[in-house]
Amino acid sequence: MQVLSPPEQIDFAHNKQLLNRYRFIEYETLRILAAWLPGTANMDWKLAMGRLLWEDAQHVQHLYQRLREIQTPAFRPPGDDALEHLMAEALHAPNEADLLAGLFRVIKSALVDTYRWHCDQTFANPDAPTLYAFKHILIDEELQLTWAEEALADHAPGEWESYIAGLLAAAGGVSGREDRRETPAPAACRKTFDCPRDAARDSRFSLVNRDAGKRITDVDHATQRLRDFESYSQEMLAAETVALIIHLTPDMPWAFTYDSARHCYDETRHCKLGIEWLAQHGRDYTKVPQNTRIYTWRSQYDAATQYCLLTMGNETHAFPHRHVQMAAYAETGDRLSAQFVSYDMADERQHVAIG
Incomplete structure (x- = not known):
């Protein structure tokens, strides 16, 4: 009987x-x-971080769906203290640039x-099915x-990246198959992560919103439309609250984190x-004052x-106003505003359902 030796290095057990x-x-x-999104000041990075973490959720979902076909339970610890130590330490970067450098230039690469x-x-x-997920x-x-690479073009590699690279090497690389090196001592620049209770903004913004809390009445449609889209430009405040909730709830079921x-x-x-x-207009x-006190106020409470x-308060109560504005956009032929708000409302319905 002929017995073949396959060239593939990854067998079923190793695959899992x-x-x-x-x-x-x-x-x-x-x-x-x-965890880092609320305390990151650079608005361009904040916007990107929301997308990046959602994409990573898609990757987890792909892998989860494959894992549950080949092992039970699908979610389990990696069984490697060095790998767990790497990802635990990656949180404690000295600043957001070093954080992203460690995550992307070292771990993700x-x-x-x-x-x-x-x-x-x-x-x-x-x-x-695994190859489909990887693709x-x-x-x-x-x-x-x-x-x-583009965002960090002006950020030179430094001590933090070297530390993260050393921790990755101590874990045998991503696969765990590489020769393991000695675990490095904590970097001198390491800064213990402190859960952000205030939302950061870069120097371009004012954090004083003199209209906050005032009831605005009897404004014309054009003024109200401008106020509405200025408000949209501040919805990072909602993203920051949800990001904080993700950080505060590590033991929630995967479905909640995914949503x-x-x-x-x-x-x-x-x-x-x-x-x-706003740019198109x-x-x-x-120049829109940032009412970051909203995030600060919400952050004093527990995650639930x-x-x-956010969902049963802010988002639910916005719908009546949105419907009034949509009618006004239809009457004035304002297709751009109507389309933007239509997609927003579709998203918000999902958020309220989750809440």
Whole structure:
């Protein structure tokens, strides 16, 4: 009887182990990005972080769906203290630039290389569902690396990246197969992460909103429309609250984190929607005073209360006004505003349902 020795390096048991490592890295990266989003001052990075963490949620979902077909339970610890230590330490970066450098220039870069290696070394036909997941994950991951390269072009590699690289090497790389090095001592620049209770903004913004809390009545449609889209440009405040909730709820079921990642991303998109509308009407969104006190006020409560305040309070009560404005947009032929608000309302209905 002929017995063949297959060239593929990844057998069924090893495949499960590797997929679980990847899932763990993607999941922890999602949570780290969520933790840092409120305290990151750079608005362009904030907007990107909402998208990045949502994409990582898609990657976790792909891997989760595959893992539950080949192991029970699908979610389990990676069984590698060094890997867990790496992702725990990645949270404690000295600043947001170093955080992103460690995540993308070190961890994600290695993750992409390992995904590609895995594609070449698994059994292509028997493991086709895994290859399908990798194909779609890699599209996002490669674009993420390109984004990070451009965003961090002026940020030179430093001590923090070296530390994260050392921790990754101590874990045997993403796959755990590489020769393991000694765990490095904590970097001198390491800064213990402090849960942000205030939302950060860069120097272009004013944090004083003199109209906050005032009841505005008897304004014409054009003024009300401008106020509405200025408000949209501040919806980062909602994204920051959802991001904080993700950070505060590590023990919630995956379905909640998955939905919350989308909710956070939606709110960054709504913020960008307001920014784009203002730009198309010749206005600079950085001139809109930022009412960050809303985030500060919500952040004093537990995660469940914060989510209720946002979804069952702010979002639910916005619908009557949105309907009035939609009627006005239809009457004036304002297709741009109507389309923007239509998509916003579709998202908000989902958020209220989740809440």
